[in-house]
Amino acid sequence: MIQSNGRKRVVISNVSPQIEGGQYPAKAVENETITVSADVFSDGHDEIDARVLFKHQDEQEWSSASMAFTVNDCWVAVLKLETKGFYQFKVQGWVDHFTTWQKGLQKKYEAGQDVNVELQIGAGLIRQAAEYAADPDKIELLNYHAGLQTQGDTASAVLTALSGELSAVMRRYRDEDLVSTYPQTMLIEVERKKAAFSTWYELFPRSAAPEPGKHGTFNDVKKLLPRVAKMGFDVLYFPPIHPIGEKNRKGKNNTLTPGSEDPGSPWAIGNRVGGHKAIHPQLGTLNDFKSLVNEARKLNIEVAMDIAYQCAPDHPYVKEHPQWFRWRPDGSVQYAENPPKKYEDILPINFETEDWENLWQELKSVVDYWIGQGVTIFRIDNPHTKAFSFWEWMIREVRKTNPEVIFLAEAFTRPLLMERLAKAGFNQSYTYFTWRNTKYELEEYMRELTKTDMRYIFRPNFWPNTPDILSPFLSWGGENAHILRLVLAATLSSSYGIYGPVYEFCVNTPHPGKEEYTDNEKYEIKHWDWDQYTRIKEIIARVNIIRKNNPALHTTWNLEFAESSSDQIICYGKADPESKNNLIVVVNLDPYNTHGAHVKIPLWQLGIRPGVPYTVRDLLSGSRYRWQDEWNYVQLNPYEMPAHIFRVEQ
Numbered sequence: 001m002i003q004s005n006g007r008k009r010v011v012i013s014n015v016s017p018q019i020e021g022g023q024y025p026a027k028a029v030e031n032e033t034i035t036v037s038a039d040v041f042s043d044g045h046d047e048i049d050a051r052v053l054f055k056h057q058d059e060q061e062w063s064s065a066s067m068a069f070t071v072n073d074c075w076v077a078v079l080k081l082e083t084k085g086f087y088q089f090k091v092q093g094w095v096d097h098f099t100t101w102q103k104g105l106q107k108k109y110e111a112g113q114d115v116n117v118e119l120q121i122g123a124g125l126i127r128q129a130a131e132y133a134a135d136p137d138k139i140e141l142l143n144y145h146a147g148l149q150t151q152g153d154t155a156s157a158v159l160t161a162l163s164g165e166l167s168a169v170m171r172r173y174r175d176e177d178l179v180s181t182y183p184q185t186m187l188i189e190v191e192r193k194k195a196a197f198s199t200w201y202e203l204f205p206r207s208a209a210p211e212p213g214k215h216g217t218f219n220d221v222k223k224l225l226p227r228v229a230k231m232g233f234d235v236l237y238f239p240p241i242h243p244i245g246e247k248n249r250k251g252k253n254n255t256l257t258p259g260s261e262d263p264g265s266p267w268a269i270g271n272r273v274g275g276h277k278a279i280h281p282q283l284g285t286l287n288d289f290k291s292l293v294n295e296a297r298k299l300n301i302e303v304a305m306d307i308a309y310q311c312a313p314d315h316p317y318v319k320e321h322p323q324w325f326r327w328r329p330d331g332s333v334q335y336a337e338n339p340p341k342k343y344e345d346i347l348p349i350n351f352e353t354e355d356w357e358n359l360w361q362e363l364k365s366v367v368d369y370w371i372g373q374g375v376t377i378f379r380i381d382n383p384h385t386k387a388f389s390f391w392e393w394m395i396r397e398v399r400k401t402n403p404e405v406i407f408l409a410e411a412f413t414r415p416l417l418m419e420r421l422a423k424a425g426f427n428q429s430y431t432y433f434t435w436r437n438t439k440y441e442l443e444e445y446m447r448e449l450t451k452t453d454m455r456y457i458f459r460p461n462f463w464p465n466t467p468d469i470l471s472p473f474l475s476w477g478g479e480n481a482h483i484l485r486l487v488l489a490a491t492l493s494s495s496y497g498i499y500g501p502v503y504e505f506c507v508n509t510p511h512p513g514k515e516e517y518t519d520n521e522k523y524e525i526k527h528w529d530w531d532q533y534t535r536i537k538e539i540i541a542r543v544n545i546i547r548k549n550n551p552a553l554h555t556t557w558n559l560e561f562a563e564s565s566s567d568q569i570i571c572y573g574k575a576d577p578e579s580k581n582n583l584i585v586v587v588n589l590d591p592y593n594t595h596g597a598h599v600k601i602p603l604w605q606l607g608i609r610p611g612v613p614y615t616v617r618d619l620l621s622g623s624r625y626r627w628q629d630e631w632n633y634v635q636l637n638p639y640e641m642p643a644h645i646f647r648v649e650q
Contacts, residue, residue: 010048010180014039014074017456018186020299024423025086025187026456029196032555034188034456036065040093041073047099050075054089064170067091079188084403087188094179098125098170102162109158116154122161123148129173137169144169159287194234194377195406195427196459197554199490199544200304200497201233202467207264207281207501207526212400215263215525218284218292225292227530229299232544236296237304237379237497239467239522240266240291243273243280245312248335248345252524253511256344265522267308267381269343270315276307277365286373293374304408305370308381309363311338311347320346321362323355341370351387364394367405371398372550377406383421384411395425408461412469422458427553428495433462433488437473439570439589443561446492446572450559460556462489462496465503470517473591480591482506482536482629484642489542491574491585491645494556501528504537507572539620546619546645551576552583560605566597569634582606582648584616588636596635603630606648616646624649 015038017026019591026032040050050067067075081087105118123145130141144166148157160166199497208216208224221236228236244264251258258264269276277287293303313333317324325333325347336343353359367378383391398405409426411418412434422429436445451462464485465474474481482503489496498504502517505528511518547553552574562571568590575582584606601608608614613628620641625632636642 005180008178008180009042009044010040010050011042012038012040012050012091012093015091015182015184015186016432017126017188017453018184018452019386019423019457022184022186024457025189027195027422027427027459028081028188028190029193030084031080031082031193032190032196033078033459035076036067036089036091036243037070037074037076038067038091038093038182038218039073040067040075040091041092041554042095047096047103048093049096049099049174050091050093052077052079052089052091054079054081054087056081056083057086058083081188081190084190084192087190088185089188090185091182092179094174095155095186096171096174097401098122098129099167101125105158105161109154114394115158119148119154119157119161119488126166126170128175128403129170132173132175133169137172140169141173170467170605175478184397190428191406192404193554194302196295196494198235198428198461198497198555199233199547200235200237200461200463200495201228201231201500202237202239202497203500204266204521204526205238206280207521207528209527210530212527215282217282218288220294222295222528225296225301229301231541232548234301235304235497237377238306240269240306240308240381241279241283242266242269242276243271243278244268245314245345246271250345250523253518253520255522259372260338262523263525267310267522268307268312268343269308269310270312270317272314272316275311275315275317277369277489289331289372294390297374302377303375304377306381307367307370307378308572309349309366310381311349312345313347315347317362321355321359324349324353324359326350341548348385348406351390361394363390364397365550367394367398368543371402371405375405377408379408379410379432380426381410382427384410384413384417390568391421391424391426399425407603410466419454419458428459428461431493432464433460433493434464434466434471437471437589438562439567442488442492442570446559450557455557459495462493462497463528464489464521465499467499467522468516470508470510470515472510472515475508477591478508478640479506480638482508483539484587484589484591484638486536486540486589487543487585487643487645488545488570491583492556492559492572494554498540501526504534504540505532506534506536542594542620543645550581550583550619550647551579552581560602562602563600564597565599566595568593568595569597569599569636571597571599571601571634573602575606577607580607582608584644584646585635586634586646588638588642591638591642594635594637596633598631598633600630601627601632607647612650615649619645619647 036052042048052063052065055062065077067077107117126145130138205221206216208220245268249258249264251262296303333347336346336348373646406427408419408428409429436442509518560573564571571586573584617624
């Protein structure tokens, strides 16, 4: 059987971004540029052309963006999508007979050949294009057509035929019957800016009381909001705020024998008072929580809630919906385990239950409930231990009515699982940054995140520490390690966060044999001297101001590494072409020793002209240095400051 489109000669392949053949959307945020690329080619030597058609979900008509040839038959177009929601796009290509004719005409004319017939062929192509065109292009094309046929001066006719003005008009029209279209239509989801640029501070509300020995409240946290805002954070994240299970409650340092005053782990959710839609009575009332959320918004801070789909043994779900759990032969429920860790105070939910539809609806209703209380950001605990199909459904359904909601996946697990969660709809993701310490490790990991298709699905949120994780580097590296890791997190990734109080007060004593804090706040109430001065706190505030004031740090994808003559000195640049904001970051990865290195600045990526001197101003110290060309020398003493954040001032 002969194909009906057999006249189409252009082949289109390797369209990007393409997430599993268009099954999932690529990610972007408002006004972010996103590059669409494809291999577009044809048989023979004819010139070809290509374009991207795109439209928002609420639009009827397609918009068009011309693609540009780069190398090896790869064509690209840069789109800047301004409206939140889903966009469709498709790639088209065709043989460009007019450009092919122009090049042939020029060669023959320059070779001294008779081109009168060639001019007649060109006039025919122009006449054909005029049939598709609308006024005023139609009139202009007909004038060109007449001019090529009647002009007696061959040189003038050739000059007219090769004019850029004629080429621009002709590129807008083609025989659509000869246009090849890639068979799949792809998706891009455009989200609000905070999905890509956010600065998180985590604290336990129960440790917010100003007096030692007291249980903190939401009203206590409200008094800390100006402090959090002054430090430059725009997301305040709480561990679970629900009633804590009384059965199998954990004591200090995760002991199985708690004392009567031990508050238990907030992640052991639910008791006779209530479950995931209830508030721990000692934290305050629902009105107190809503008041806190509203006060935070006045300071441009959004409160992020922890959603942990798991239950304490005395959670109401266990009694009301026993079919949602796995029961063992002895009548007990299997508690959660992550060997060698055991969580005797937590019961995992069985996502293979035959009652899965009711389970899904109830779990979604938890998120819906807290959205109703003003929460728009959720950190999801251990999402990789729940069904991927549930996340796809739940996130899609929530964002249909609340597209502003952001979900952060707390998943320190295998790479494919983390990628799948991002495809399922999670807007941000925890990462392996915590364990990437050497220059080689950091550069390789960042290239994986920014120079592959991961860039279109996986938005990293870098955390140097969490309540569960105290890395050995922070433990043995002390204050200097905390500072250099903070600078790395805040400048490599456009979203980062810290488990706040212990970080700014440099608490770094590990539990013996484990990568976690001893006397962990997960199991006891702490008292912090919130007014205490620390060097780290001052640097955190300064770094966050730098992040806010420099658009080059508002994206992760513009990262370009610089060569360095020392394995202990890492250097990279970030540029924002629109604002002409160019930064160079240099970090000493050794928290104990001074290191110097020659670094090769990526001039082209940073918009710096070779041979022209330029000034770099350190935004951390205020110092200025005069540099020229690619190679320049840096030296960092970690006890003074382990990093430079240079702004290029040409």
